[in-house]
Amino acid sequence: MSSSLFQLGRKKFLRAPQLEAKFTIKILMGLVILYFAGSFLFAGVVIYPALSKKFLEQDAISIINSFLVLIFAFELIIRYFLQQLPVTEIKSFLLLSIPKKRIIRNVLLRSLITIYNVIPFLLYLPISIAMFNDDYLLSQVFAWWVSLALLSLSINFITILVNKNNKVLATFVLVFIFVYVVEYYSETEILRSTGHFFDSLLAHPILVLLPASIFLGLYFITFKFLKININLEGSLVAKTGVANAERYNFLNVFRPHALFLKNDLRLIVRNIRPRNIVLASFLFLFYGLAFFPSIEYQSAFFIPFASIFITGGFLLTFGNYVPAWDSEYYPFLMCQNLSYKQYLDSKWRLMTFAVLVSTVLSIPYIYFGVDIYLMILSGAFFNIGLGTWITLYGGLLNKQPLKLNVKAKAFENTQAFSGKQFLMILPKMILPVLLYLIPAQVFNSTVGLITLASSGILGIIFKNQILNQMVKLFVKEKHQTLQAFTQK
Amino acid sequence: MIKTNSLTKIYGDKTALSIDQLEIPTGQSFGLVGNNGAGKTTFFSLLLDLIKASSGEIISNKIAVAISEEWKNFTSAFIDDSFLIGYLTPEEYFYFVGSLRGIDQKEIDLFLEAYADFFNDEILNQKKYLRDFSKGNQKKVGLVATFIGKPKVIILDEPFANLDPTTQIKLKQLIHKKSEDKELTLLISSHDLNHLTEVCNRIVLLEKGSVIMDKETTAKTLQELEDYFSA
Numbered sequence: 001m002s003s004s005l006f007q008l009g010r011k012k013f014l015r016a017p018q019l020e021a022k023f024t025i026k027i028l029m030g031l032v033i034l035y036f037a038g039s040f041l042f043a044g045v046v047i048y049p050a051l052s053k054k055f056l057e058q059d060a061i062s063i064i065n066s067f068l069v070l071i072f073a074f075e076l077i078i079r080y081f082l083q084q085l086p087v088t089e090i091k092s093f094l095l096l097s098i099p100k101k102r103i104i105r106n107v108l109l110r111s112l113i114t115i116y117n118v119i120p121f122l123l124y125l126p127i128s129i130a131m132f133n134d135d136y137l138l139s140q141v142f143a144w145w146v147s148l149a150l151l152s153l154s155i156n157f158i159t160i161l162v163n164k165n166n167k168v169l170a171t172f173v174l175v176f177i178f179v180y181v182v183e184y185y186s187e188t189e190i191l192r193s194t195g196h197f198f199d200s201l202l203a204h205p206i207l208v209l210l211p212a213s214i215f216l217g218l219y220f221i222t223f224k225f226l227k228i229n230i231n232l233e234g235s236l237v238a239k240t241g242v243a244n245a246e247r248y249n250f251l252n253v254f255r256p257h258a259l260f261l262k263n264d265l266r267l268i269v270r271n272i273r274p275r276n277i278v279l280a281s282f283l284f285l286f287y288g289l290a291f292f293p294s295i296e297y298q299s300a301f302f303i304p305f306a307s308i309f310i311t312g313g314f315l316l317t318f319g320n321y322v323p324a325w326d327s328e329y330y331p332f333l334m335c336q337n338l339s340y341k342q343y344l345d346s347k348w349r350l351m352t353f354a355v356l357v358s359t360v361l362s363i364p365y366i367y368f369g370v371d372i373y374l375m376i377l378s379g380a381f382f383n384i385g386l387g388t389w390i391t392l393y394g395g396l397l398n399k400q401p402l403k404l405n406v407k408a409k410a411f412e413n414t415q416a417f418s419g420k421q422f423l424m425i426l427p428k429m430i431l432p433v434l435l436y437l438i439p440a441q442v443f444n445s446t447v448g449l450i451t452l453a454s455s456g457i458l459g460i461i462f463k464n465q466i467l468n469q470m471v472k473l474f475v476k477e478k479h480q481t482l483q484a485f486t487q488k
Numbered sequence: 489m490i491k492t493n494s495l496t497k498i499y500g501d502k503t504a505l506s507i508d509q510l511e512i513p514t515g516q517s518f519g520l521v522g523n524n525g526a527g528k529t530t531f532f533s534l535l536l537d538l539i540k541a542s543s544g545e546i547i548s549n550k551i552a553v554a555i556s557e558e559w560k561n562f563t564s565a566f567i568d569d570s571f572l573i574g575y576l577t578p579e580e581y582f583y584f585v586g587s588l589r590g591i592d593q594k595e596i597d598l599f600l601e602a603y604a605d606f607f608n609d610e611i612l613n614q615k616k617y618l619r620d621f622s623k624g625n626q627k628k629v630g631l632v633a634t635f636i637g638k639p640k641v642i643i644l645d646e647p648f649a650n651l652d653p654t655t656q657i658k659l660k661q662l663i664h665k666k667s668e669d670k671e672l673t674l675l676i677s678s679h680d681l682n683h684l685t686e687v688c689n690r691i692v693l694l695e696k697g698s699v700i701m702d703k704e705t706t707a708k709t710l711q712e713l714e715d716y717f718s719a
Binding site: 329332338 | 537567572580585
């Protein structure tokens with residue numbers, strides 16, 4: 001019985017419409033997966049010997065241990081956004097004579113077979129092997145690796161338990177960032193002290209029982225959770241909450257665009273997928289923290305690169321799916337007496353607004369130097385003037401519909417991702433870097449900043465002309481887009 | 489009001505629709521019947537420029553539908569649930585449609601009062617998004633929204649499907665009342681021969697994309713249709 005449940009899962013995968021997506025996309029996604037797998041593997045192989053060489057007086061493994069908590073937090077966030085529970089098909093099994101326990105066990109086991117759960121093998125296993133070669137006992141290495149694998153899998157269950165609860169995630173992220181910042185600047189050990197646990201794991205391998213009991217405990221809690229909720233009214237099925245009757249009348253000042261802006265705001269607030277994307281774009285604000293503090297990254301290439309991302313998070317994530325956000329009711333829109341120009345203009349305004357907000361929110365980056373903030377500012381100009389249009393152009397060519405109220409599936413999800421779009425990402429990343437870098441190399445960095453900013457200002461000056469071209473493209477693609485969006 | 493000339497729609501080597509000539513005069517209630525795949529929705533989609541014709545043209549109120557977009561000023565339609573915005577409440581949806589047709593919220597509120605009976609207290613003030621309504625209630629919203637802004641052409645694909653019996657009868661009365669307006673051209677498709685012969689004064693029968701029968705509705709029409717479909 002259980003094997004037939006697995007077979008259904010396999011068929012669902014093999015017969016999914018995504019699998020029939022264009023061949024190029026499959027290759028692209030394959031490359032992306034290979035890239036990440038390769039990076040993890042590379043990190044796993046290289047990190048231990050590299051650290052041993054660099055820090056002679058410290059244990060390489062205890063440095064790694066002190067960073068594990070960061071990796072786990074990152075893993076949790078990524079899984080939260082991208083990992084999908086295989087629960088969608090539960091509904092049809094509820095009426096068949098299969099014991100509930102078996103269905104749940106199957107769901108839980110199947111949730112373990114995801115791309116994320118190979119991380120322990122790619123990242124931690126090579127480290128373990130390096131440790132073994134470095135005179136650690138097999139029992140120590142084994143305890144260490146098994147503990148990490150079990151904790152990684154525990155995160156898998158935590159993801160299920162917090163499923164769809166954005167408040168829990170937001171609290172977690174905020175607390176985590178707060179603790180991290182405090183630790184970074186006050187030289188106290190809060191997060192890093194968790195490393196001591198992994199250190200003692202090596203001293204007393206028997207401690208592996210602790211992660212093991214966490215894993216088992218979470219398994220049973222999740223099991224119970226699903227058992228209570230596995231009915232048509234439980235939390236697995238989308239809830240019908242009370243509608244939020246906010247009228248957003250403050251947007252009326254933006255007439256005649258208010259109509260579309262209001263709808264876009266409702267779209268974002270009331271649907272799972274756009275909400276997650278906006279939350280994710282908020283995280284882009286912290287992108288600079290990864291680059292600016294460390295001296296090695298203060299290179300000419302990475303600073304403009306990071307600056308574009310800090311203010312462009314929403315732009316990239318939202319703009320790529322215009323008009324796919326409206327795909328569920330696209331035929332309706334195309335029958336209405338609406339001005340395409342106003343429609344696209346309001347999307348532009350929304351993105352511009354997001355860039356402006358991010359620019360204000362990124363003021364704290366002045367801490368790293370006025371130069372860096374000026375870079376962010378000229379990046380913001382570029383984003384408003386050109387970034388928006390490049391993203392919109394890519395979005396208009398996108399022919400994959402979006403399901404609004406469903407979570408995105410990682411890697412399996414080639415929906416809303418096309419080869420053309422992939423090509424559109426390149427100019428978005430490379431163009432601003434070149435616009436800054438070339439004049440900065442030939443003259444000086446001030447000229448670079450001015451060039452980058454004025455390219456954006458040009459885009460704003462010629463907004464009307466660009467918008468007209470966008471409308472032309474929009475009309476030209478109308479029937480093809482309609483056909484693609486209405487295909488079920 | 490609507491004229492089509494040698495209209496065809498071909499998918500690959502399959503002809504989905506091929507109509508030599510069809511004229512729908514202003515004020516007519518035009519009923520379209522046919523089995524699945526006969527081309528009813530294809531015809532409506534062509535009228536709304538949702539798909540491109542393989543050949544031929546459609547002239548609606550002197551406007552070539554495939555060329556100008558002016559027809560949107562006087563045309564409204566409800567084809568399927570892709571004509572609803574799932575994350576809006578019914579009120580917000582009506583307001584949205586209203587503002588696209590230049591009608592403000594107060595007028596919409598007034599307009600909706602006239603449909604209180606049709607809604608049967610199941611639509612307004614429910615504090616629910618459209619996606620959470622039942623199929624039947626969703627359809628009620630979509631149908632009423634087509635009447636906003638006094639359009640001259642209304643296209644309804646399968647308006648009776650999914651409605652409960654009471655609402656079906658109310659809808660028939662509603663369509664009757666609408667068709668008294670001699671400026672309004674109504675195009676309706678349905679699988680329900682009873683309903684369609686009751687509300688339409690002309691019936692066109694499609695089969696495999698071609699017009700098989702085209703008649704003014706008389707007392708005999710229902711019997712003729714039933715004979716055709718049971719043969």
